[in-house]
Amino acid sequence: MAVKILWYLTTPDGPYPWEPEGRWATDFEHLKQIAVASDRLGYYGSLLGSSPNESLAVSAALIDATKRLRFLVAQHPGELSPAVLAKWALTFDQFSNGRLLFNVVNGNDAGLATLGVHYPHDERYDFSLEYWRAFQGFYAGDTSGFDGQYVKLAPRSPGAARHPLGGWHPPKQKPGIPLWGAGTSGPGVAHSVQLLDVYLSFANTPPKLGEKFRKVAAEAAKIGRELTFGTRLQIIVRETEEEAWAHAEKLLQRTSLQTARTAIERQLPAGQTLESFHSDDPQIQRNVDAIRAGHLPKARDLEIYPNVWLGPSLFGFNILGPAAGTYLVGSAEQVAERIREYEAQGTSAFILSGFPLIDEAHRVADLLFPLLELDHGFEVPRLGVGTPVPPRVATVEPA
Numbered sequence: 001m002a003v004k005i006l007w008y009l010t011t012p013d014g015p016y017p018w019e020p021e022g023r024w025a026t027d028f029e030h031l032k033q034i035a036v037a038s039d040r041l042g043y044y045g046s047l048l049g050s051s052p053n054e055s056l057a058v059s060a061a062l063i064d065a066t067k068r069l070r071f072l073v074a075q076h077p078g079e080l081s082p083a084v085l086a087k088w089a090l091t092f093d094q095f096s097n098g099r100l101l102f103n104v105v106n107g108n109d110a111g112l113a114t115l116g117v118h119y120p121h122d123e124r125y126d127f128s129l130e131y132w133r134a135f136q137g138f139y140a141g142d143t144s145g146f147d148g149q150y151v152k153l154a155p156r157s158p159g160a161a162r163h164p165l166g167g168w169h170p171p172k173q174k175p176g177i178p179l180w181g182a183g184t185s186g187p188g189v190a191h192s193v194q195l196l197d198v199y200l201s202f203a204n205t206p207p208k209l210g211e212k213f214r215k216v217a218a219e220a221a222k223i224g225r226e227l228t229f230g231t232r233l234q235i236i237v238r239e240t241e242e243e244a245w246a247h248a249e250k251l252l253q254r255t256s257l258q259t260a261r262t263a264i265e266r267q268l269p270a271g272q273t274l275e276s277f278h279s280d281d282p283q284i285q286r287n288v289d290a291i292r293a294g295h296l297p298k299a300r301d302l303e304i305y306p307n308v309w310l311g312p313s314l315f316g317f318n319i320l321g322p323a324a325g326t327y328l329v330g331s332a333e334q335v336a337e338r339i340r341e342y343e344a345q346g347t348s349a350f351i352l353s354g355f356p357l358i359d360e361a362h363r364v365a366d367l368l369f370p371l372l373e374l375d376h377g378f379e380v381p382r383l384g385v386g387t388p389v390p391p392r393v394a395t396v397e398p399a
């Protein structure tokens, strides 16, 4: 078995960018440096999540600076016509030699309404399925149009398509652009199993994540489909366990009590406050009590499973339970072992991040890559001289 390792590519950046004083002023040149580093280090791809920078623009601007790196671009259905998106994807793939992946995201009601997408949560998934089916048809070269409940596209005239200014590029990736995505709600899972190639979830402990993936796989099997599975983790990997936890402790020391309180409030069940909240899990309760008493827990108090840490991150400080900010912390051997445990529980893609993004991308490539079997479709370069090289998969350039 082998895994794919992706890195994160979005501003903001800095040593602890969830606090204003830990955040750098970044610009396009900085984004480009992260992309170039990820490419040269041999990451399979980069995740471009929703952010102030439109991911379609960022990925297109970085084609020329990179050679092998795939761009996993977050895309909300309905922001653009599926035909426009398909034409954009065909052009991107033509220019990048087939390096586009989409992360099918379905966002939240308020955010989407501001982009002109007004379907409520559950209906959004019905719309999304139609939208991406229309996209897939257009990307694959179907000119017959689309007549759905939500999406209506007129056929393209064969005459116009033959004109030098009227034709579209042929698809580079077959059978189409790989669609990655998430959705934990009932409609989200139903949508995922029909549409996605790679089902993503924020991380939990390996057994709990495995349980979630097995449920989704069982739903997919009911309609004769098989998905692969991926997760998202922050990472602190060092030569020794002590160094890794010392860094985790340092991140905690740089995090304000107010950041912790705000993060908890975001995670609280509706109607509860930090003062009223009670957890049946004694570890969570102890950590909440510490914050109520005016101090942050110690780093190891937030370790909920070997090397799985609920420390502060740009994506949340998930003291009440694993969510978007969950970390892997440990020595390279420990983290590699944990990744293998996630892999045994069905996870084959890991979208990682650590801050600052370029420094930590180097650490992961240097310390962790040599310990893993990587399925990136190309020979992953070695940073360390004399590092034992495990067997690799055959070298395949993207289509």
Ligand SMILES: Cc1cc2nc3c(=O)[nH]c(=O)nc-3n(C[C@H](O)[C@H](O)[C@H](O)COP(=O)(O)O)c2cc1C
Pocket (backbone or CB within 6 Å): 048, 049, 050, 074, 103, 104, 105, 106, 107, 108, 181, 182, 183, 184, 185, 186, 187, 188, 189, 200, 201, 202, 231, 232
């Ligand atoms: C790894 C990962 C990355 C995500 N990235 C984004 C993103 O960039 N933008 C966004 O709006 N939602 C993002 N989401 C959220 C999902 O699109 C979806 O809204 C969420 O999983 C909730 O779905 P549900 O309401 O069906 O449970 C991401 C989810 C995961 C697991």
